[in-house]
Every structure is written in C-alpha cells, then in structure tokens.
Amino acid sequence: MSVPAVTSLRAEPSLLTVRWNDGTIGEFASIWLRDNLPEDREQPSGQRVVDVADLPRDPRIRAAELNGAAASISWQDEARVSSIALDWLYDYASGRQHAAEREQRPWLEGSSLSAQKDFGWLTCSQLHSDERARLEWSTRLLQDGLAFLREVPRVEGTILEAMGLVGFVAETNYGALFDVRVVEQPENLAFSDRGLGLHADNPYREPVPGFQALHTLLAAPDRGDSLFADGIALATQLRAIDPEAFTLLTRTPVPFRYRGTGADLYAERPLIELSCTGEIAAVAYNNRSIQPLRLPPAQCRAFYAAYRRFAELLREPRFQLATRLEGGDLALFDNQRILHGRTGFASARHPRHLQGCYLTRDSVYSKTALLRQRLHGDPR
Numbered sequence: 001m002s003v004p005a006v007t008s009l010r011a012e013p014s015l016l017t018v019r020w021n022d023g024t025i026g027e028f029a030s031i032w033l034r035d036n037l038p039e040d041r042e043q044p045s046g047q048r049v050v051d052v053a054d055l056p057r058d059p060r061i062r063a064a065e066l067n068g069a070a071a072s073i074s075w076q077d078e079a080r081v082s083s084i085a086l087d088w089l090y091d092y093a094s095g096r097q098h099a100a101e102r103e104q105r106p107w108l109e110g111s112s113l114s115a116q117k118d119f120g121w122l123t124c125s126q127l128h129s130d131e132r133a134r135l136e137w138s139t140r141l142l143q144d145g146l147a148f149l150r151e152v153p154r155v156e157g158t159i160l161e162a163m164g165l166v167g168f169v170a171e172t173n174y175g176a177l178f179d180v181r182v183v184e185q186p187e188n189l190a191f192s193d194r195g196l197g198l199h200a201d202n203p204y205r206e207p208v209p210g211f212q213a214l215h216t217l218l219a220a221p222d223r224g225d226s227l228f229a230d231g232i233a234l235a236t237q238l239r240a241i242d243p244e245a246f247t248l249l250t251r252t253p254v255p256f257r258y259r260g261t262g263a264d265l266y267a268e269r270p271l272i273e274l275s276c277t278g279e280i281a282a283v284a285y286n287n288r289s290i291q292p293l294r295l296p297p298a299q300c301r302a303f304y305a306a307y308r309r310f311a312e313l314l315r316e317p318r319f320q321l322a323t324r325l326e327g328g329d330l331a332l333f334d335n336q337r338i339l340h341g342r343t344g345f346a347s348a349r350h351p352r353h354l355q356g357c358y359l360t361r362d363s364v365y366s367k368t369a370l371l372r373q374r375l376h377g378d379p380r
C-alpha cells in the first residue's frame with residue numbers, strides 16, 4: 001500500500017510532529033517513540049527486549065530529519081541515533097493499522113435483511129480450494145458476525161474438516177463436536193423440539209465459546225427456522241432508549257451454571273460486557289442457564305426491570321433475522337456477539353439433526369489475518 005509523501009517533520013524535546021501531503025498529521029510523544037525504537041526489538045520475533053523501567057524517565061529529542069523512507073532521531077542525553085520508518089508512523093497517525101476484518105458492521109433490523117442476500121455465502125469446495133474467496137468470506141464473517149456455507153457434505157463429522165480451515169476447534173465436555181437432535185430426557189433444552197429464544201451459547205464457560213458452527217445434516221421439512229440477531233446492535237439500542245437499564249446490565253454479575261454428565265460449569269459475568277474503553281464487547285444472554293441472583297431486594301427489582309427490557313427487545317420480530325437452513329447448509333457466527341435461536345418443530349414427524357462445534361475467537365481472526373497477509377502482502 002502506498003504512503004503519501006512527508007511534507008514536514010518538526011521536533012520538540014517531548015514531541016515529534018509529522019505532516020503528510022494527504023493532510024494527515026501525526027503527533028508522537030517522545031516517550032512513545034523511545035519505547036518503540038526498532039533497535040530495541042529482536043528480529044525476527046519483533047519482540048521488545050527492553051522494559052519500560054529501562055527507558056530514560058523523560059527522553060528528550062535533540063533533532064529529527066528526513067532520511068529517505070525514515071525519520072532519523074537523535075536524543076539529548078543519549079549517543080544513539082534512531083531510525084523510524086515513515087510508513088510505520090503513518091499507520092499510527094492515520095489509523096490505517098486497523099485491518100478490514102476488525103471493522104465491525106453492526107446490523108439491527110434483522111427482519112429487513114435476507115440471510116441469502118445480505119450475508120457471506122461460500123460453497124464448501126470454494127472454502128477448500130479458493131483462498132481469495134475464503135478471505136473475502138471470512139472477512140465478512142468477522143465484520144457481520146455471521147456467515148454461511150452451502151453444499152457441506154451431509155456426512156457426520158464433516159464440520160470439523162471444514163472449520164479447521166477457518167479457526168481452531170475448541171473441545172468441550174461434549175467433545176470436539178456436539179449433535180443437536182431430539183433425545184429423551186435432554187440434559188439441555190437444545191436437544192428437544194422446543195423453540196429456543198435468542199441466546200448466546202454457554203456463558204457458564206470460561207471463556208465463553210468464540211465462534212459457533214452449526215451444520216444441518218437433516219432439516220425439518222416445514223418448521224425449525226433458525227433465528228439470529230446482532231446482540232451488540234441490540235445492546236446499543238438498549239443504551240439509546242434506556243441508558244439506566246443498559247448500565248445496570250453492564251454492572252451486575254450474573255451467575256451461569258451447567259450441570260450434566262461429565263461437567264459442572266460455573267461462571268459469573270454481566271449480560272452486557274464492556275471493553276475498558278466503554279464499548280460493547282460481548283453479550284451473554286442465556287435465560288436457560290441463569291442461576292438465582294444474589295442481590296438485595298431493591299437491587300434485584302431494578303435488575304429484573306432492566307433484564308426484562310432487554311428480553312423484550314430480543315423478542316421484537318423486527319430485530320430477528322429468520323432463515324431456513326437446508327441440508328448441507330452451515331451457519332457460522334460469533335457467539336459473543338450474535339444471538340441465535342430457533343422456532344419449534346414436530347420431532348415425531350420430522351427428525352432434525354444438526355452438528356455443531358465451537359472455534360476459539362482469536363484463531364478465526366488469526367487465520368484471516370494470515371490469509372490476508374499471504375494474498376495481499378499486507379503486514380498489518
């Protein structure tokens with residue numbers, strides 16, 4: 001990717017200011033520059049070999065000048081002259097270091113969208129054989145939180161082979177994959193023919209499963225639609241219409257538990273999780289596995305009012321994307337962002353069989369980034 005030319009470089013003891021001819025201005029604190037000098041990183045790992053406590057407390061720039069594609073910086077109290085690549089500085093000044101797959105595209109009104117037309121689709125053979133198509137598809141998966149495959153062979157276990165190209169499968173007490181079909185006396189209501197409201201899977205795990213894949217081996221002929229909603233867009237909506245409820249749901253720890261054969265899992269987390277900068281990072285809504293809250297009555301009443309408000313939003317049909325997955329279709333979604341559910345179906349007349357697995361969240365980003373770097377030579 002080409003970088004505009006530098007039009008000026010201005011050094012003050014504690015600040016370097018760089019201007020590029022596209023109007024970008026970068027201001028870099030001397031302590032930040034001193035901590036990020038290329039000579040203090042070992043190659044090829046790129047890992048820093050000095051600790052912040054090794055740095056001068058108040059590094060002061062003596063002078064800076066352009067030297068080809070780099071800025072040469074000399075320091076007031078040290079003999080070293082440092083060389084910092086201008087395109088590297090430009091990435092930080094322009095915000096360009098954000099890769100395409102990190103640009104989340106929230107979607108709120110799911111009912112106005114078509115799963116077929118508005119989300120990424122790929123055939124299983126394209127996933128295997130066409131790396132460019134796989135990159136485009138996985139980038140959309142990360143932006144929208146949801147994407148689909150078709151023509152995935154309807155053979156048990158195929159899901160693991162396909163998902164191995166997308167990320168690392170995470171084993172649980174169910175093993176590498178789980179079957180979603182009706183069983184007698186189910187340990188989990190997913191293994192019944194009941195409809196399931198929108199939810200995130202397994203908030204009782206640490207961490208909550210990252211991505212979830214569901215492969216339809218046998219579709220129910222007339223009912224059993226899949227439902228999806230963007231939980232982060234819904235939480236954003238709650239913040240807009242009822243900020244107090246939103247804040248309560250971000251601050252109240254909710255206990256989740258699963259007890260079944262071979263596992264006793266427990267975790268506490270808020271229904272809406274914020275990042276350290278206050279952005280909505282995850283939604284852990286799952287009414288089936290919430291345990292009794294330990295709250296004094298007044299706080300308890302306030303929490304329930306907020307909880308209901310959010311639950312009512314989730315039930316609004318306009319926020320739900322409904323689609324029928326056919327045999328061979330596979331839905332893949334970010335389980336920390338996209339809520340999913342299904343309508344009920346008549347299991348006696350129409351058996352339905354899905355196989356599912358979880359993928360670690362970071363591995364899906366990682367495989368996408370590696371593919372982008374290999375195909376486009378983009379080092380971000």
Ligand SMILES: [Fe+2]
Nearest residue numbers: 190200201340
């Ligand atoms: Fe689920």
